[in-house]
Amino acid sequence: MTRYPSSSVGMRQTKILLLATIVLLAVFLSGCPFGAAQVTGGWSGTAFRDGTIYAGTLQGAVVAINATTRSPQWPDPHRVTIPAEGLQCGPAAVAAPLYATPTVVGDVVYIGTYAGEVLALNTVARSQGLPFPQRGAGEWVEFLDGQAGNNAVVADLAVRDDLLYVSASDGRVYCLSRAFGDFVARSEVLDQRHRKLWTSPVIHNEAVYVSTFEGHIRALSADTLELLDWSFEADAGFASSPVIHDDILYVGSFDNRLYAVRIGDSDPLWTFRGGQWFWASPVVYEGVVYASCLDGRVYAIGAETGVELGRFNSGSPIVSSPVLMDDLLIVANEQGVVDVFDLSGGPESLEVPFRSITIGDKVRSSFSAHDGFVYIRGEDNHLYVVDIDEGRVVWDVPLDIEE
């Protein structure tokens, strides 16, 4: 039986409905808990050079930590900001996420930012706390699109002699001079469908190789960034940046495959299927490819044959690339467990880790290793230093910068 509202009840019901609609709309549009476009601060990793650890932070800055004294070396790190998007009640600009890991060449640290700029930071000038940029010291900042926030850089930079190569979110590769940040060359749009390049360029024999979301590997002249004759096309988009070893490119795809492609060939040398995307770039060591996968496993695969030689299940997705230190293979999974494998016994030693260390925080960043220590930036914006011999975190330091 249908109930009929009296005028006042009808009015009240209308108001309730109106209120419910507004509340639901507010939840619906707030986006935060329901997966709207989300930028958390990036997963910039660490680079170790001459006793200093360089890392991108969640506050859009590059910091330098002295590995001996464990103290910050740069008193006032330069912070990158980006215009806030959407409905904002807060500031008009927020910290720009850093996804790329700092690249250190000599006294200069280079990094690309989500704000679409490339920075050159002189370690001496930063240690002295001088205003940025000190052009006389080789410092500069260059927007790839002339305006903040328009052409995000997500991938690591590549260096060749005096030149820097940058993949950008307009689908192009840019070549800049290291000295002044001048534009030397710019490629055409390499991914017409997505118009974004989030994988790093790789330099090999005077050519630049880039994998695209469209599923192509493009080869460009390193001098002019013009397309070379050879390219490769896969059935699905590429998730990882390529690694080149003995003229063979190894690259992970979104159809859960790792591709091995000999430069110049149109067919893959082999493909290897994992249980999820191969998001991170693999490493190659003594004829074996070690590839970490979002299915939580590390696979050892014959570099020429594509045959599986061993595997290890870390139990959690692996976002960051494995790192080699002498005979040791170091893998960090998303749950913050660092597994170390002694490869001197061959790929079979991948079955059981030589060390398994929990750092206590999530890891998505790429990390570095030097002289028995592993330097990892956790998702809590702390730098964790793991001593492999001792099998534990020996110290950690927050990377937060005081306001």
Place this chain on the structure above:
Amino acid sequence: MIAVWELIILEPILNVLIALSQILFGQFGLAIIALTVIVRLISWPLNKRQLKATKAMQDMQPKMQELQKKYGKNQQKLQQETMKLYKEAGVNPLGCLWPMLIQLPIWIALYQSIMRALAATPENLLNLHRHLYSWEIVHQAIPLSSRFLWLDLSRPDPYFILAIIVGGTMWVQQKMTTAPSVDPKQQSTARMMTVMMPFMFGILTLMFPSGLALFWAVSNVIGIVSQHVFAGGWGYLKLSSPFQPRS
């Protein structure tokens, strides 16, 4: 709770959306349109009830006008007679609103799926793998292209075209379905809703990814077409048209 929501509602919609994108020539915009149509078809029983209520209210209009003439000066009597009329016709004047509210969770899931599938940021792209089925077609479609016509579906439309379409179609739809009330207060609320909602959504279109706005626009257009076809014409839009000859 969130895990259940994701497992039962969000992930099926997300995966179907991505698979549709691969089938429809890699065009995510077409996938949004197709999925909006599919969701409308699935929710047809609810829509049908809503349309029926609207149609019945439309048919009652001549009688309502008669009551207005007869009891225009006595509001209380007018309301009583109006309620009596509703009862005789078996119509609940709010009946057309409840189906809309029940459908909102589906629209929320659709919105979330669009946002997740577009994976506009590196985090979104990386997190997407957790929600994908092992279907080959889904993995081959990733990452989706956000380009469709003049739009970047992950960003607001810079040319205001979509905002005008969303606001305009929503206004038309509201006008078609909002029954005039004899109660001046209700009439005033209804009038405010008819203007405010399209205006609000028009503004939101300028702020939110155009993939979402495309879904709103398509949803509105489907609503208008089904209203026109199944409820017989332009409904209250025609009744309140400024081109309607005055009696």
